[in-house]
Amino acid sequence: DQQVKQNSPSLSVQEGRISILNCDYTNSMFDYFLWYKKYPAEGPTFLISISSIKDKNEDGRFTVFLNKSAKHLSLHIVPSQPGDSAVYFCAAANAGNNRKLIWGLGTSLAVNP
Amino acid sequence: NAGVMQNPRHLVRRRGQEARLRCSPMKGHSHVYWYRQLPEEGLKFMVYLQKENIIDESGMPKERFSAEFPKEGPSILRIQQVVRGDSAAYFCASSQGQGGSYEQYFGPGTRLTVT
Numbered sequence: 001d002q003q004v005k006q007n008s009p010s011l012s013v014q015e016g017r018i019s020i021l022n023c024d025y026t027n028s029m030f031d032y033f034l035w036y037k038k039y040p041a042e043g044p045t046f047l048i049s050i051s052s053i054k055d056k057n058e059d060g061r062f063t064v065f066l067n068k069s070a071k072h073l074s075l076h077i078v079p080s081q082p083g084d085s086a087v088y089f090c091a092a093a094n095a096g097n098n099r100k101l102i103w104g105l106g107t108s109l110a111v112n113p
Numbered sequence: 114n115a116g117v118m119q120n121p122r123h124l125v126r127r128r129g130q131e132a133r134l135r136c137s138p139m140k141g142h143s144h145v146y147w148y149r150q151l152p153e154e155g156l157k158f159m160v161y162l163q164k165e166n167i168i169d170e171s172g173m174p175k176e177r178f179s180a181e182f183p184k185e186g187p188s189i190l191r192i193q194q195v196v197r198g199d200s201a202a203y204f205c206a207s208s209q210g211q212g213g214s215y216e217q218y219f220g221p222g223t224r225l226t227v228t
Contacts, residue, residue, distance in 0.1 A: 032215040043117070043204050043219035044156070089155065093215050098161050098169045099208070100146060101217060105155040 003027045004092050006104035013111050019077040021107050023090030026071065030092040034101065035064060035075045038087045047088075048075070080111045115140040117207050118187075119220035126227050132192040132199070134223045138207030144168075145188045146217055147180060150202045162188060163210070195227045 005024045013019045023033075031052040036044035050057040050064045050073070057064050063076045077084055087108045091101040118137040126132050138145050147159040158172040162182035173180065177195075182188040192199055202224050206217035 034216065036219075041222075041224075043119075043206075043221045046216050046218060049216060099215055100158045100161055100169060100172075101148075101156075101206075102158070103148075103155040 001026075002105075003030075004090055004102050004104040006088075006090055006107050008107050009105070010108040010110070013080045013109065015082055015111055015113050016079045019075075019080045019084065019109055019111065021075040021077075021088050021090075021109065023073045023075075023104055024071055025073075025092050027092070027094075027102075028071070029094045029096060030102075031094045032092070032099075033064070033066060033073050034091045034093070035062075036089045036091060037084075038089060038106070044089060077109075080109075082111050082113050085109055085111050117205060117218055117220035119203075119205050119223050121223060122221060124223055124225045126195045126225065128196055128227060129194050132195050132225055132227075134190040134192075134203050134205075134225070135187040136190070136205030136207075136220060137187045138205075139218050142207035142209055142218070144208045144210045145182050146206045146208070147188075147190050148204045148206065150204065150222075152201070156204065159190070192225075195225070197227050200225055200227045 034049040035047045038044045048062045066073045087106040089106045090104040093099045145162045148156040150156045160180045161169040177193045179191045202222045204222045206219045208217045
């Protein structure tokens with residue numbers, strides 16, 4: 001049972017435009033959501049997170065939006081840069097489950113110059 | 114470098130041998146998580162440890178796999194009698210613990226190949 005779903009395996013965007021990566025979840029007990037970026041042969045790198053009590057968190061070019069009623073979150077990257085090309089993972093956790101991260105399958109983002 | 118360290122980065126074992134994967138958490142972090150990524154799949158939780166204590170091992174296969182985080186030294190993920198299906202990337206992450214932030218910081222991973 002995939003509790004965290006990233007339905008787009010890949011996304012291609014032009015440099016300078018907005019990248020929007022989407023994530024859906026099924027477990028209403030999740031209280032924290034995180035986005036990680038991963039390059040081949042490296043570990044995931046933490047990007048940005050959001051608590052379930054908020055609906056938006058912004059850090060530089062990265063903004064995460066949370067819609068709890070729809071059980072949906074998205075990561076916006078503006079403007080997109082070629083160096084952003086990587087696989088992006090959405091992960092969710094809850095304090096009652098030892099905060100272990102439940103992962104989506106990832107979306108491969110290609111930013112074209 | 115105060116980041117999460119894992120070694121070895123690459124490990125090749127023949128079927129039936131033992132694999133030992135090591136993880137040193139980020140400075141100041143006392144909690145360690147192990148995850149596994151099989152080819153073409155996402156990361157899956159395996160085990161969560163504090164020093165000298167296993168908090169949650171619900172993601173560990175029941176046989177051949179064990180983990181520890183001793184008072185001194187790195188956390189060790191041990192796989193006995195490896196089989197081809199154990200070939201995967203194994204990632205360790207560390208965090209501040211239950212009272213701190215949720216963020217987990219990952220090491221570069223160990224890529225295990227079973228021949």
